[in-house]
Amino acid sequence: MLEVRQLSKVFFEQNDPSKPGLVALYDVSFSVRKNEFVCLLGPSGCGKTTLIRVIAGLIQADRGEIRVDGKPVTAPGRDRCMVFQQFGLLPWRTVLGNVEFGLEIDGIPREQRREISRRYLELVGLHGFENYYPHQISGGMQQRVGIARALSKEPDILLMDEPFGAVDAQTREQLQEELLKIWSKTDTTVIFVTHSIDESVYLSDRVIVMQSRPGRIKEEVRVELPRPRWEGDVKADPRFAELRARIRESLRG
């Protein structure tokens, strides 16, 4: 359903035209099936955020194209929704107000968007925190607000940029499990950026390994571990260790 074709992106220094550009993405191609969970994995600075922003339509690629259901996209759209690395919450809005933001933009009436927002807050386990401001809740909770906000728009494709990068290990595991549960209940396609090997193997159907300078795809690794993964101890599965070793090798080489 999502196709990325020969994407390249170069950043030029805005105030200094004499400086050479920086190739953030070079000839990146891959495709994602409907309802698939794909992880983009790579070292810091390899262009993961850039790639996901291009897919979200927030910035334009210089070469290549993105197609969703065969139609080229160049701008943000109703079909894609983004969860930001730095949460991207509006600090003057309460938790509820933040979740409502996307629905408000869509012009959904107040009562209705309140109700939808409450439902999604409940889904991410934030019932009772509706009237808190972002700075009054923890980082993990803030990211749940970001997730609830994205989910409330019921996008076909959920783009997540290192959503759990800024939370502690325990909260992270909990959020991973919740995300998988939510994903299994909907038919959302997820593209999930991370630089944790374990996270990528635990969550996804396929890991796309990237490398930097210039940012491009190294290889794709299928993850054929059984689902649901939150039952039992998937991480103790020998196949898990095998995949982990293989991906680590790929990142290194």
Next chain:
Amino acid sequence: MATPTDEQIIDELGLRRERARSIYDHPNLIRAASVLCFLALWEVYGRRSDPLLLTYPTAVFWAAIQLIRTGELLRQAAVSLATLGVGFGVSIALGVGLGLLTGRSRVAEAVLDPHLNALYATPQVALTPLLMMWLGLGFAVKVVIIFLFAFFPILINTTSGVKNVSASLVEVGHAYLASERQILFKVVFPAALPFIMAGIRLAVGRALVGMVVAELFTAITGLGAMLTLYGNLFETAKMFVVIVVFGLLGVGLIRATQALETRMARWKETERANR
């Protein structure tokens, strides 16, 4: 056993919040005493001075009663407040409006920048005689003078507030398909609001100065005109009444904007308090 509530634990630890006990817990009492002492000293010293140069609190009080009774004080204050209100209102509207425009659009900034900078750099008092030549001595000239005094802090703060809005918040707006208009009113404006309110607070004091300057120059109506009138008549106590009213007006307006500021930017306040 159930986990104890925070309140129970606080009780158990004997950490009840202490009641105020010492004199330092009543700063308002100290303030009041300080003011009373000052007034008493002034009264004693003032009664022994030349009445043309200095007066004393009770004389000011009776002068105030007299001016209120004749209705003069309230009538002139109403005139002053009306010009202040209109001048300040125009300053806010144009200051915030142009600030949003120049903060968001580089083209608009480049177009307006030279004019605004030139006007800002010129001491506004210097323009007053010219403005009186163009606009006469009435309401309009006073409004324009107040505007010139109050407009710039609002404009400058709004512009820098808008420029300070993080690009990532604007990007969130784009990601959720907000139109330019929605981004302006739902993202940029609220994000810049604490800056804007700080600008308005600065502008209040300057608007008041502008009002006094305008009324002293035109000297026909308003509190400033009263000041000139009683100065010429050497009625020092009545001059002091006007000065006290100016002072109260300043305190009242600044308090009011502070209250408004806290209310409109409540998230910022609590955020700061938590640091």
